[in-house]
Amino acid sequence: xxxxxxxxxxxxxxxxxxxxxxxxxxxxxxxxxxxxxxxxxxxxxxxxxxxxxxxxxxxxxxxxxxxxxxxxxxxxxxxxxxxxxxxxxxxxxxxxxxxxxxxxxxxxxxxxxxxxxxxxxxxxxxxxxxxxxxxxxxxxxxxxxxxxxxxxxxxxxxxxxxxxxxxxxxxxxxxxxxxxxxxxxxxxxxxxxxxxxxxxxxxxxxxxxxxxxxxxxxxxxxxxxxxxxxxxxxxxxxxxxxxxxxxxxxxxxxxxxxxxxxxxxxxxxxxxxxxxxxxxxxxxxxxxxxxxxxxxxxxxxxxxxxxxxxxxxxxxxxxxxxxxxxx
Amino acid sequence: xxxxxxxxxxxxxxxxxxxxxxxxxxxxxxxxxxxxxxxxxxxxxxxxxxxxxxxxxxxxxxxxxxxxxxxxxxxxxxxxxxxxxxxxxxxxxxxxxxxxxxxxxxxxxxxxxxxxxxxxxxxxxxxxxxxxxxxxxxxxxxxxxxxxxxxxxxxxxxxxxxxxxxxxxxxxxxxxxxxxxxxxxxxxxxxxxxxxxxxxxxxxxxxxxxxxxxxxxxxxxxxxxxxxxxxxxxxxxxxxxxxxxxxxxxxxxxxxxxxxxxxxxxxxxxxxxxxxxxxxxxxxxxxxxxxxx
Numbered sequence: 001x002x003x004x005x006x007x008x009x010x011x012x013x014x015x016x017x018x019x020x021x022x023x024x025x026x027x028x029x030x031x032x033x034x035x036x037x038x039x040x041x042x043x044x045x046x047x048x049x050x051x052x053x054x055x056x057x058x059x060x061x062x063x064x065x066x067x068x069x070x071x072x073x074x075x076x077x078x079x080x081x082x083x084x085x086x087x088x089x090x091x092x093x094x095x096x097x098x099x100x101x102x103x104x105x106x107x108x109x110x111x112x113x114x115x116x117x118x119x120x121x122x123x124x125x126x127x128x129x130x131x132x133x134x135x136x137x138x139x140x141x142x143x144x145x146x147x148x149x150x151x152x153x154x155x156x157x158x159x160x161x162x163x164x165x166x167x168x169x170x171x172x173x174x175x176x177x178x179x180x181x182x183x184x185x186x187x188x189x190x191x192x193x194x195x196x197x198x199x200x201x202x203x204x205x206x207x208x209x210x211x212x213x214x215x216x217x218x219x220x221x222x223x224x225x226x227x228x229x230x231x232x233x234x235x236x237x238x239x240x241x242x243x244x245x246x247x248x249x250x251x252x253x254x255x256x257x258x259x260x261x262x263x264x265x266x267x268x269x270x271x272x273x274x275x276x277x278x279x280x281x282x283x284x285x286x287x288x289x290x291x292x293x294x295x296x297x298x299x300x301x302x303x304x305x306x307x308x309x310x311x312x313x314x315x316x317x318x319x320x321x322x323x324x325x326x327x
Numbered sequence: 328x329x330x331x332x333x334x335x336x337x338x339x340x341x342x343x344x345x346x347x348x349x350x351x352x353x354x355x356x357x358x359x360x361x362x363x364x365x366x367x368x369x370x371x372x373x374x375x376x377x378x379x380x381x382x383x384x385x386x387x388x389x390x391x392x393x394x395x396x397x398x399x400x401x402x403x404x405x406x407x408x409x410x411x412x413x414x415x416x417x418x419x420x421x422x423x424x425x426x427x428x429x430x431x432x433x434x435x436x437x438x439x440x441x442x443x444x445x446x447x448x449x450x451x452x453x454x455x456x457x458x459x460x461x462x463x464x465x466x467x468x469x470x471x472x473x474x475x476x477x478x479x480x481x482x483x484x485x486x487x488x489x490x491x492x493x494x495x496x497x498x499x500x501x502x503x504x505x506x507x508x509x510x511x512x513x514x515x516x517x518x519x520x521x522x523x524x525x526x527x528x529x530x531x532x533x534x535x536x537x538x539x540x541x542x543x544x545x546x547x548x549x550x551x552x553x554x555x556x557x558x559x560x561x562x563x564x565x566x567x568x569x570x571x572x573x574x575x576x577x578x579x580x581x582x583x584x585x586x587x588x589x590x591x592x593x594x595x596x597x598x599x600x601x602x603x604x605x606x607x608x609x610x611x612x613x614x615x616x617x618x619x620x
Contacts, residue, residue: 020433023431023433024433027429027431027432027433029506029507029508030425030426030429030432030507031426031432031433031434032426033422033423033425033426033507033511034423034426034427034432034438036419036422036423037419037422037423037426037427037442037477037482038438038441040419040423040476040477041441041442041445041477041479043458043462044455044458044474044477045445045449045450046445047450047454047458048449048450048451048454048455048457048458049448049449049450049454050450050454051450051451051453051454051455051457051458052450052451052454054453054454054457061457061460064457064460064461065457065458065461068454068457113350116343116346116347117347119339119340119343120343120344120347125344125347128351129347129350129351131603131606132351132354132355133350133351133354135354135358135599135602136354138532138536138598138602139536139595139598140535140536140537140538140554140594142536142538142554142555142557142558142561142594143536143554143557143591143594143595145558145561146361146557146561146587146588146591147357147358147360147361147591149561150357150360150361150364150588151357151360156372156373156375156584158360158375158377158378161375161376162375162378165375165376192353192354196354223332223335224335224336224339225339262539266558266561266562269562283452283453284452284543287452287453287456288452288453288456288543293453293456293457296452296453297451297453297454300451300452300453301451303451304448304449304451308447308448
């Protein structure tokens with residue numbers, strides 16, 4: 001009896017093994033396809049992850065990729081150096097300010113636009129507004145910066161020329177260079193560029209609301225504002241939460257509401273540096289420009305860790321408070 | 328006087344329409360302004376006052392753009408990277424997705440874990456730079472197209488798209504003795520046109536607009552992209568007091584600023600022309616993306 005099961009067990013195992021090989025052989029072309037993809041990810045996604053080690057080492061670019069593993073450990077030296085950097089406070093403040101301003105203004109903008117659009121009954125007008133509103137999403141930040149220059153520069157900007165010509169101001173507004181204007185400029189341009197795009201997703205949420213709810217509310221005497229408040233808005237809540245989590249998780253990079261790095265890089269200059277320098281531009285400058293790879297990798301790492309913490313904690317809070325979450 | 332519900336609704340309607348009209352105008356006018364500026368004589372534009380129509384109409388800016396070897400070269404590089412990068416990206420991503428779309432594939436879960444993890448975590452710019460450097464990709468055209476060959480985001484979308492294709496299509500081909508590569512090329516790709524159109528649009532626009540990789544990984548002047556060149560000009564003229572330099576560089580009515588405006592129009596034009604036709608595809612795209620998270 002005992003022997004019997006053992007024999008059948010072994011038999012089952014070898015059978016399984018041959019079946020496994022049969023299946024694998026049959027699928028070998030598919031595994032080749034997928035395998036190529038895996039090699040790609042190994043090279044371009046996973047090797048850089050190991051590269052994080054260089055933040056704790058004294059890495060020199062001349063040692064190539066091997067140097068990541070062979071160079072000397074220095075522990076938290078680069079992290080300490082960053083915390084003691086004279087610019088540390090300003091950079092962190094600017095990064096947080098930009099991110100916060102975008103959550104406050106650039107995130108709600110598409111929700112408002114979606115609600116406004118859902119109240120429009122003329123379909124042609126609605127489609128026209130939508131088509132125009134997500135055009136800027138497809139234009140690069142470089143062009144947006146170029147447009148900003150054409151409108152706002154002190155010397156040739158149209159706004160300044162027009163205002164001076166009309167006698168409304170007697171000195172051009174230095175919006176592009178004055179540090180006081182940078183946060184507003186970055187937030188405003190992010191709203192302009194990304195508002196229409198994210199409206200698509202909120203409009204879809206509104207389209208999913210059961211129309212009989214509106215009819216019932218109308219019979220109960222609810223006005224339009226009341227219907228927006230009690231039906232449209234609650235109907236979008238799940239989508240809003242998911243998009244908010246995504247936004248918060250990627251907000252240090254500017255994420256869904258416009259790239260902080262590209263804005264800071266393009267709108268930043270030597271004069272508004274005190275408000276435009278953010279963690280990413282600083283890491284880029286000390287890393288690729290000055291060649292201090294380990295130091296820049298350490299700064300990069302701090303930012304990624306904070307982003308991961310943000311996405312997990314906002315997801316957790318959303319799950320606890322509203323029931324909708326990302327994962 | 329008490330307003331009736333109907334009157335209130337009408338007032339609100341008027342407000343909504345007005346607000347949306349203002350908003351639309353604020354998004355449309357900048358593009359229009361850049362367009363008329365590009366057709367206005369460069370030296371004349373510096374005086375200001377061009378609002379609705381070119382004051383001194385001229386093709387000079389575009390002529391100079393095509394004459395200037397730097398701009399022209401950047402234009403060609405941008406076209407080439409867009410074509411090559413999009414084709415490679417769509418093909419390779421679809422190929423990998425096709426393999427993964429087979430539900431009975433061995434190690435399927437393992438493969439997916441590798442992909443999802445790569446989506447959420449990254450090593451950051453500096454280690455990435457080191458990897459590209461040791462692969463010898465820095466300062467080559469390859470750096471524009473090879474690292475972007477596989478899009479994990481579209482990989483997941485393509486997998487779910489391929490799974491919707493009826494298996495009878497594939498099975499009959501198997502019967503006829505077709506290999507996987509033939510099935511992929513002859514059956515899967517032709518029935519996946521909506522997916523391919525969406526991917527092409529997004530990858531294409533990404534390639535067309537990209538300038539960061541040119542700034543990070545390329546030093547050779549001959550490999551600069553259109554967007555990078557514009558960035559250079561903006562960075563230069565953004566610095567205070569350089570408008571004088573902008574004006575001084577004028578020759579034959581063209582300034583470096585008006586040249587840049589022409590370059591902007593050239594970089595916007597293809598997108599504006601293509602995207603109204605592909606709208607429904609990319610709305611599909613963002614919806615699929617949102618479902619997947």
